[in-house]
Amino acid sequence: MQTQDAISAGYGGDKPSYLTNGSTLKSWLLTKDHKRIAIMYLISVSVFFFMGGIYAAFIRLELLTPASDLLETATYNKVFTQHGILMIFFFLIPAIPAILGNFLLPLMIGAKDLALPRINLLSLYIYWVGGILTLYALMQGGVDTGWTFYTPYSTTFSNSFVMAVGLGIFINGFSSILTGLNFIVTIHTMRAPGMTWFRLPLFVWAHYATSLVMILGTPVVAITVLLLAIERVTRVGIFDPAIGGDPILFQHLFWFYSHPAVYIMILPGMGVISEVISNFSRKKIFGYEFIAFSSIAIAVFGFLVWGHHMFVSGQSIYAGLVFSFLTMVVAVPSAIKVFNWTATMYKGSISYDTPMLYAIGFLGLFLVGGLTGLFLGSVGLTVHLTDTYFVVAHFHYVMVGGQVIAYLAGIHYWWPKMTGRMYSEFWGKISAMLVFVGFNLTFFPQFILGYQGMPRRYAAYPEEFQVLNIFSTAGASVLGVGLTLPVIYFTHSIIAGKRAGDNPWMLPGLEWRTASPPPTENFEEMPVVTWEAYEFGEENGLDIESARKASGPSVPVQA
Amino acid sequence: MSHDHTEGAHIGIPGYLGVFAILVVGTILTYYVATFDLDFIFAGANTLVALLIAFTKMAFVMLYFMHVRWSGRLIWLSAVASFFWLAIMFAYTMQDYLTRGQGVFSY
């Protein structure tokens, strides 16, 4: 089919790119092309992110003053619950895997598509159904249980739309399961000739580990939410203490998934960071095998530590000790990664492009987030810290400072590949700075608040906490501006951005060896891989000389 | 990866019938054993026997009906891994219930 669209095909190709191969709504909604599905995910996930962000803005505004004056407690409770639910289940979990992973996995391993394209499309539809159901429930009145849905409040006491939202999360879970399933199959069976396991980009390894967690963990939260829903409808169930049930069992089942899920929320980010650090230092990654296996180790050991969310819940105190011990063990693979990333930059040729700025930000923020995770894993200390703002600060450092920043790094990094156009470097850097500063200003004070004892999920708090809360709210405004900028310059880039060329950064990865944006079948010819991962020399078929001429003295800055 | 299920007919009709017979015998056996009180061996012996039979039956279904015997390493691995993960869930949940309020921490 010959579609002559306004956007011309990518450079070098005489065939339409995936973007121009059909422009009807149907050609998008019924596509099996992983790249189009990724773009649709990008749009949907962004919507959820901004909704979650607006809730965050309301949280911060309410906490500007000690009394619950802007929002009444009832509203506040719904606001933070919905903030957590949207951000975790509908933004952060799908963010990197379903957008960047979907788009890049086949490209990186030299495949025409994911192994099961129809399942991929199905997972998008499931995500939409789950999302729309949740949004509908939020509009009907929302939920106020906290994103953790602890029983018996959620089963018997809450008057909000627990069922509907639970159902939304249940459905959405299957989207995540199917994505993970698809990735595992694809990585096993779809690698191009010569693409051995140890030539895979670390992004792929990270997604492999993530997919394991998705498959092994997500069904458990599905059944848990289902049991909760049944109990809510029938008014009888295994979590009901009145008949001998155990509310703490809910916590076990919930965290069996939700702790590993925090690794769903960081491993893909770590994959992105491995790519960015190595590629923008033009340096082979230090300790490839260690980074690859530490991802798997995190995924596996991550299943053994869920009880660290329940140190004061009334679980056995011995269980607390065991879980604390294992929590310490699982921190080691993360440490290995951090050290290897740092070592990679040694003797590199480091450029300061926006993705790299984000990646460096990630290193610092994940360090703080991870180290404070150790505070929380140290059981005697957590008795004091749990359910305070220390926890809130910890998880925002790893989730926002970690995964969201990695996600931004990745979006900037692969933007030219996805759209064929450059974004504005100048504004990219400004926004990276604003996000970094705003983020720290928002969440660092919360560590101090937490140690002082300010409990989380409080609409009103004692006056002595106000000063630090004002800092936090101020920071959130800066952060909000920093996060709004990309929307503007990315939109501008789609309309009027400079053409990027196929390989603007002269990188060796397979994804850079096809047109930008890539054609529907990804590669003109089935690639044959003869080089190791992260080798930057000319001998690997990179035409560096002419690229240098074409790119001019430095990266063009345009406003 | 060696994955050769296209070769078809692994154990033939007699083989399938044989497995079927084992499963039926297992079912009858598990029912029959359950009516005896085996607690004199040790508490919970009945449950253990029932589970052993169930596991045996499962093994036959998986190996022959589901062709795991002729499948690649990855299939074996995923079968084993899923039980391993179940074991994690059981073991670490139960370590809470089994040790509540005991020892130096008893109240």
Next chain:
Amino acid sequence: MSTHDHEHHAPGLQHQFEDMKQQEESVSIGMWMFLVQEIMFFGGLFTAYLVFRFRYPLAFAEGSNHLDAFWGGLNTLVLIVSSLTMALAVYYAQKGNRNLQVIMIVLTMVFGSVFLGVKVIEYTDKYNSGLVPVTGWNKRTTEADLKGGADKKEKAFAIPFIETRAEAAGGEHDSHAKKPNPHGEFQWNYGSALVDYGLKKEKETGKPFLTESEKIGYFSNGVFDPDKYRDKIRLFYFIYFVMTGLHALHMIVGLGLMAWLLWKAWIGTFSAEYFAPVEMSGLYWHFVDIVWIFLFPLLYLLGRHFIH
């Protein structure tokens, strides 16, 4: 090799694959990953079962004794037969034998339906004897219904020609305890034989027989409390219904899958080269069978040895 203009695909080869082998391998790994997912899904329920069985063993045994092991056992056999026919369906598909393939799929569906039919009988029985754990979901009976006795029997929601064991045993088994149930609440009219047994054992051996949780869970101020005991049995029935209910739901999905497969097989889609859908549906069917292989002893047989 450039493949996009490769028009001579093998039947059923999808565009993203190079050859049939790659496709089959992908589909099979995908299916197994799906099964792993299913195992974890049921795993959550088995954990719940484990926890509460560990806490209230006697209540669970007592509850289990009022499930009908005959029907449960029969259903196990039925499922095993259907597993056999399913395996044979795959076998004949591999052989490219359309007719036998179709017959085997039909047989599988028949046995699957028999299984569900038996479940209906069992559920009905529970409904009639007030053993559904949800208030209001049991048969509502009044004083008058009970007094009416035998002639009122047809008023019970009964399946024609089939008498469940509890009904057959009805008179001697539970006449002493039948209480009216005007609101359809969960009932337990069968006493507490096992707790008595346990207490007797404790006296004889001097060793604790009841668990700590049981001592709290069945007694109020040291006196046996039938209401508290009933609640623990209710917990068992809750788990029973959720587990078997979800299993039955999987059976229904399986039957849908079979119907689709039947149609495909009927029009002759499958051949010795291309039969992956049959094989994959088979994997699913066997998985559902395996779940039942565990449900049967855990739910129906536990505590059976106390009867004698």
Next chain:
Amino acid sequence: MQNSSWIPFFPEQASTFAWQVDLLYFYLIAVSVAFAIPIVAAIFFFIVKYREVEKFATPEEIHGSMVLETVWSIIPFIISMTIFIGGAIVYFNQYTMPKDAMEIYVVGKQWMWKAQHSTGQREINELHVPVGRKIKLTMTTEDVLHDFSIPAFRTKADVVPGRYTYLWFEATKPGRYHLYCAEYCGLNHSGMVGWINVMEQRDFDNWLAGNTSSQTPVEMGKDLFENKLGCASCHAGGANQRGAKLEGIFGKEVKLVGGGSTIVNDDYLRNSILNPAAQVVEGFQPIMPTFKGQVTEEQLNALVAYIKSLTPNAAATTGAPAAPAPMGN
């Protein structure tokens, strides 16, 4: 206030194991700094030193180093074990219940804390304890999960419906410390706060004997209303309060749910406190708990006196003068 410590924004240490928790905290901060500073320094050094000088240069390859990998796996592991052991020791101290402790029963309830001393005294959202004595709390809840949390003592524990959980501490300094509910429990979770009053043993004995102070009835009522009984958590005034407005009601007529109305007088007030569900004011939910058995006659009188004082010239608007409060002096 809590910030009276020598470090700004640092909570007061007021229990025997507070210093242990703080020590662990500082140890962890030290570990964090010890790791963060070199890593961040290295990053900055590298990005400056090895910044791009030529576009698309291909620096020499370094594959990795087994020695380094081993070192930086083992060192963090050892350090993390010290953290674990430190945490375990502190945890042991926090959660081994002392045998010789004074026992207090605590019941959580949406959204208040009820405490009962072994001598029978009851308190709401307040807990009076003597300094230097081991106190063990035996806790449960009537409805959902709550969490009894005292930051100044560095301890907390969830309370779980259907069973007991336990907490102990030994306060080291007299004072007034925040008590929070730290497990989300619904609507008024953030209002489920109170105070721990640590007193010298002598004051505590006096307090137990009911000889709190020589306040006037109105002062005493105000204290009860705002602090001791937590009335103010619902009747604090403002637009969003859940309880009825009490200012200026005395002597007025109020409309009741189910039709009818009544004049607010002493008896009505008293009845509203002891048996709130009997006469529910129009426009409100019958959520006010009964205080029967929790307030002494004397306190009841003080409360009535205080509520009356919220209406200027209350005595003038009603014929009946307030019952003289039998204050002990």
